[in-house]
Amino acid sequence: MALHDSVITAFAETEIVSRSERDVWELQAEVMEQLLASSGVEKDEVDGLVMASSMTGNATPFWAQSSAEMLGLEVDFCEQVHIGGCGPVGAVARAAMAIDAGLCETVLLINADTQVREDNMGVRSFLTEWANPYGLMGPPGAFGLLTSRYQHQYGLDYAALGKLAVTQRDHALLNDLACDKLRKPLTVEEYLQSRMISDPIRLLDCVRVCDGANGLLVTSRRRAVAKQVDRFVVPIGYAERTNYRARDPLPDVTDTGHRVVGATALRQAGLEPGDIKSFHPYDDFLLAILLQLEMFGFCEPGQGSRFIRETDFHFDGDLPLNTSGGQISAGQAGLAGGGTNLVEAVRQLFGQAGARQVADTSNALVTGIGWIGFARNWGTSAALVLTPDS
Amino acid sequence: MTSRHTPSGALSDTTDVPRHPVTATPFTQSYWDATRDRRLLVQYCADVDRYQYFALPTNLYTSHERAQWREAEPVGELFSYTITERAPRPFRGHEPYAVAVVTLDIGVRVMSNLIHCERPDIRIGMRLRGHWLPNPDGTNLLMFEPAESKSA
Numbered sequence: 406m407a408l409h410d411s412v413i414t415a416f417a418e419t420e421i422v423s424r425s426e427r428d429v430w431e432l433q434a435e436v437m438e439q440l441l442a443s444s445g446v447e448k449d450e451v452d453g454l455v456m457a458s459s460m461t462g463n464a465t466p467f468w469a470q471s472s473a474e475m476l477g478l479e480v481d482f483c484e485q486v487h488i489g490g491c492g493p494v495g496a497v498a499r500a501a502m503a504i505d506a507g508l509c510e511t512v513l514l515i516n517a518d519t520q521v522r523e524d525n526m527g528v529r530s531f532l533t534e535w536a537n538p539y540g541l542m543g544p545p546g547a548f549g550l551l552t553s554r555y556q557h558q559y560g561l562d563y564a565a566l567g568k569l570a571v572t573q574r575d576h577a578l579l580n581d582l583a584c585d586k587l588r589k590p591l592t593v594e595e596y597l598q599s600r601m602i603s604d605p606i607r608l609l610d611c612v613r614v615c616d617g618a619n620g621l622l623v624t625s626r627r628r629a630v631a632k633q634v635d636r637f638v639v640p641i642g643y644a645e646r647t648n649y650r651a652r653d654p655l656p657d658v659t660d661t662g663h664r665v666v667g668a669t670a671l672r673q674a675g676l677e678p679g680d681i682k683s684f685h686p687y688d689d690f691l692l693a694i695l696l697q698l699e700m701f702g703f704c705e706p707g708q709g710s711r712f713i714r715e716t717d718f719h720f721d722g723d724l725p726l727n728t729s730g731g732q733i734s735a736g737q738a739g740l741a742g743g744g745t746n747l748v749e750a751v752r753q754l755f756g757q758a759g760a761r762q763v764a765d766t767s768n769a770l771v772t773g774i775g776w777i778g779f780a781r782n783w784g785t786s787a788a789l790v791l792t793p794d795s
Numbered sequence: 796m797t798s799r800h801t802p803s804g805a806l807s808d809t810t811d812v813p814r815h816p817v818t819a820t821p822f823t824q825s826y827w828d829a830t831r832d833r834r835l836l837v838q839y840c841a842d843v844d845r846y847q848y849f850a851l852p853t854n855l856y857t858s859h860e861r862a863q864w865r866e867a868e869p870v871g872e873l874f875s876y877t878i879t880e881r882a883p884r885p886f887r888g889h890e891p892y893a894v895a896v897v898t899l900d901i902g903v904r905v906m907s908n909l910i911h912c913e914r915p916d917i918r919i920g921m922r923l924r925g926h927w928l929p930n931p932d933g934t935n936l937l938m939f940e941p942a943e944s945k946s947a
Binding site: 531533534535536537538539540541542543546549550551552553554557600601602603604605606651652654655658779780 | 809812814815817818819820823845846847848849850855856874875876877878879880881882883886889891892894896898902903904906907908919936
């Protein structure tokens with residue numbers, strides 16, 4: 406058995422809001438109800454639950470279990486994915502593994518976070534002794550250091566980052582579920598003029614912290630065929646790497662784990678970067694998109710600015726990118742945010758993206774980024790290649 | 796290419812920031828104790844002849860040998876930096892200030908503040924040396940200043 410013997414038969418997403426009026430469990434319930442309604446699966450068929458971590462859920466080590474109780478689910482595989490923002494993407498692999506091992510066959514993947522309404526994030530890391538005494542401004546500060554180094558090594562065209570921001574705003578305008586505060590057109594000039602947070606990171610380089618939830622239903626291909634499911638999406642490549650170059654004290658910080666996970670996932674899928682029809686990179690910062698374009702081999706390292714200038718990333722352009730706006734323009738629903746681009750990729754391959762439907766749905770590449778370690782880039786990198794059933 | 800946003804303006808040395816006191820953990824205690832005498836201790840692995848930073852509960856490189864504390868000169872060069880314009884507490888009101896990553900000559904990277912330096916004079920690759928900032932509890936915080944600084 407293999408990764409591609411499990412399939413995605415449904416997707417779900419709540420609206421992403423600047424502050425939820427509802428409890429995080431209500432958002433989970435909405436996702437579950439959408440998944441069951443659109444798939445026709447009954448609650449008592451569900452035998453697996455995989456959840457991303459959650460800032461709200463961080464209040465308890467029993468997050469997935471207590472969520473199962475709230476949702477009325479009885480399962481043979483109950484899992485929380487602990488790779489930060491990679492959680493939603495990593496959940497697909499974990500569900501496939503559990504199905505492959507024969508532990509379960511019908512798995513709900515539910516990611517929900519109300520970080521704005523209820524933030525239970527704690528810090529127990531290197532930050533307390535080795536970064537906070539110097540006033541590092543969180544992730545924007547870390548990306549400020551990374552961007553500064555990238556610029557020194559290669560040069561950086563900030564207007565190219567602005568172009569990514571503008572494109573993703575254009576996509577958010579076509580997405581009714583995107584955070585309404587972000588559904589406004591943007592110009593490159595407005596991006597360049599937005600205020601500095603941690604120079605050279607600007608406000609519009611960063612995500613807006615929001616609340617929201619999303620999910621997928623993953624089952625065995627065998628069961629999907631037996632139930633005569635008329636369409637599904639197949640994972641054909643997956644890889645992740647945590648603490649890339651862990652034991653190198655002097656790494657090139659512009660070299661990220663996506664170099665290795667991209668090579669592995671694409672090889673498993675039998676694809677080259679030039680074969681990718683839509684790209685859905687985890688976008689906590691605009692620079693992360695540029696770095697992933699380089700690391701996946703869409704362009705050479707250091708050539709990201711030029712590649713961005715030369716490429717139309719609209720849904721109807723050269724390389725459709727984050728067609729629902731990405732987290733940058735739909736809003737980052739806390740640790741569920743990694744599911745926004747994943748659900749959009751699935752939606753595209755189902756042919757249900759409406760006004761922003763990409764023309765070529767033969768594959769989609771989704772990525773994850775999770776956690777930020779000390780003075781490098783990020784902790785976990787993930788890559789997932791999807792195709793519609795053939 | 797649009798250039799980096801570099802307005803002029805004095806950078807805060809952050810000496811007056813009411814920093815949260817740092818609580819050492821058992822495996823970092825030796826580092827903080829040494830700072831009381833303005834000494835930089837860094838863990839070292841003789842097996843691979845490499846240092847490791849920040850202080851870890853284990854040898855970063857190998858499981859066959861324990862890392863040992865060694866004294867090191869706080870000298871090196873600027874690897875990268877960011878100018879904080881919107882600070883976390885307790886640094887609010889002290890913007891702008893520079894957060895830096897410094898590559899020490901011994902081969903590790905350290906995060907710190909770059910002080911005694913004006914914004915237009917910052918260059919990645921510039922030589923830096925340590926400057927100890929007293930903490931209320933008697934430990935010192937390692938900061939960095941340009942190597943040619945005239946300071947006490």
